[in-house]
Each structure stands twice: as C-alpha cells, then as structure tokens.
Amino acid sequence: MAVVFEKTKMLTDAPLHYCPGCTHGIAHRLVAEVLEEIGAEGHVVGVAPVGCAVFAYNYFNCDMQEAAHGRAPAVATGIKRVTPQNIVFAYQGDGDLASIGMAEIVHAAARGEKITVIFINNTIYGMTGGQMAPTTLIGEKATTCIYGRDAEKNGNPIKMCELLATLTGPSYIERVALYDAAHVRMAKKAIKKAFTHQVENRGFSFIEILSSCPTNWGMTPEQALAFVKTDMQNFYPLGVFKEVTE
Amino acid sequence: MAKITIKKESCKGCGLCVLSCPKKLLQISGTSNKNGYFVVEITDMKACIGCASCAMMCPDCVISVEK
C-alpha cells in the first residue's frame, strides 16, 4: 500500500492548541505542505501574528519570528530584504491584519514586497473572546455588537482582497474557503500559487482564507462550516482578484 | 484496498472528518482520550476507498491514509 496522506514534516509534533474543529489547523497544514512541496525547507522564515495563531512559531517546522499586533508584514519586509534568499511569509488573523495592522498590510502590498501573506478571515477577534472585527458581517453578533453588526453604527465590513487588488504592487491575490474537502484542496493550490509567485520574484502575494471560529460564533464545528459556506461566502466571493502573469 | 490510521491521542472529536467521508464510515466513539475528547473511529475499514477527504478536513493531522 502506498501513502495517500500523512502529516507533513514542515509541521512540528507539537499538539495544536486550537479549539476542536477550528480551521486554523487546516490552514497551518496547507501552508506547511506547500512549503515542503516547493522545497523551502531550510530557507523559509515565517512571521506569526497576535491572535489565536500567536503560537504558530511552535507549529511550523522552520524559523519563525513573532511580530507585534498587526506588524507582521513590516517584520516580514525586513526579513525578506535582508535575507532575500529566504521564502518569507506572514500568517495573520483579520483583527491583526485588517484592524490594527491595516497600514502595514496596505503599504507592504503597495510597495510590492516579495513576501506571501496568509490571511485568516474568521469575521471575529477569536483570541480575545469574540469582539467585532473589520470583517464581521452585517447582522452577525459579536460581544461588541450584541444585536448584530449595524452598518450605520458599526460601519461596513472590509473586503481585503478587493481592496488590495486596486494596488499595483501585488502580483497574486486569491480568496479561498475551508468548508469541505474539495475547497481545502483548492485552497492548497492557491497557497502554492502564491508561494510560487514569491519564488519567481514577481511581487507581493496574498491568500485570504475564509475560516471558522466555532467557539466565538457559539456554533458546533459543523454549524460553523455551514456559516462559512453560506453567509461568509455570499459576502466574500471566492476567486482570483489579481494575477500578474509575465 | 485502503486503510486509515487514527492517532487517537491527538483527536479532538470535532467531527469534521465524519462530515467529509463520502462513504459515511466515520463516527465519534464513546471512548475518550487523555484530553477528555471522544475520539473518532471507523466502522468498516474494508469499505474505505482511500479518498483522504477525512484527512483533508482534520485540523489536527490525526488521520493518515494508505491505498
């Protein structure tokens, strides 16, 4: 019998601390599998965020640097510029990237930094207990909008792929989702494409991953996947938003 | 012929693999691991087609698949 699936060596043996059914774990695995497949072992540096993925440095089997909240794209910029022989990626949540770190992500993208950013959109501040994020959907409940997000009071959600795609610097931008096995396989293809853009020195690459937070959504893991598939996907369409081919 | 191996000590009993199996071969068992999670089990290994959908959906790399 041949091995069809086994855990990639680009993940360590440390047990993930994520809640049961949280798709952060799937996103970690996909990034790690891609790093193994492109032969990045030994020359890849990741930057971990503040948020539920704060311990990402324990899980990826490569050099990792923790960044202050939202600053991962700036830290990744520095690492990539000083050691351009390395593949450099940032892994960030939506509170981290689209709220406190909005300036860093927009400017890293605008400058066309040759880094790859993996953006976990779960429409909420997971780690701190479920506050509204810039990505929270209209009508979605959070501890800071207990009757549901109201555009008049709380503003409208931000679509990061669409926003960054207006800039010249990015070379690859795609949004994917992790609600079933077929979409997980598609997400991996997208991540591989993003890292390939970096390997080929084309420009800034960005993958937004629609991800679940069963704990703060007050849902079972199954209900949470259904929320990603329906409500989230309706507002955040999947697809490629920018691709520079030459 | 296909075979899956379940690393029970890392299973969190989330059920995402159960949902994804096209043959409906997986279920959450009545046995818990040292973390207190009721772990997943396979009901009929001979019916497994080795598609790895379960492994794709597992956030914790609990399942490995051979074919």
Ligand SMILES: Cc1ncc(C[n+]2csc(CCOP(=O)(O)OP(=O)(O)O)c2C)c(N)n1
């Ligand atoms: C400067 C600073 N401000 C606020 C916090 C508190 N804080 C920790 S994580 C977090 C939000 C995390 O949400 P997100 O980035 O969406 O990640 P998730 O946990 O949802 O994956 C906040 C506000 C902090 N640690 N540092």
Ligand code: SF4
């Ligand atoms: S709080 Fe939400 S995002 Fe954080 S580990 Fe739990 S389910 Fe995942």
Ligand code: SF4
């Ligand atoms: S490999 Fe496919 S058929 Fe076998 S248990 Fe997993 S999902 Fe079911």
Ligand code: SF4
């Ligand atoms: S998806 Fe993984 S952690 Fe969840 S029940 Fe299945 S084997 Fe266990």
Ligand SMILES: [Mg+2]
């Ligand atoms: Mg979040």
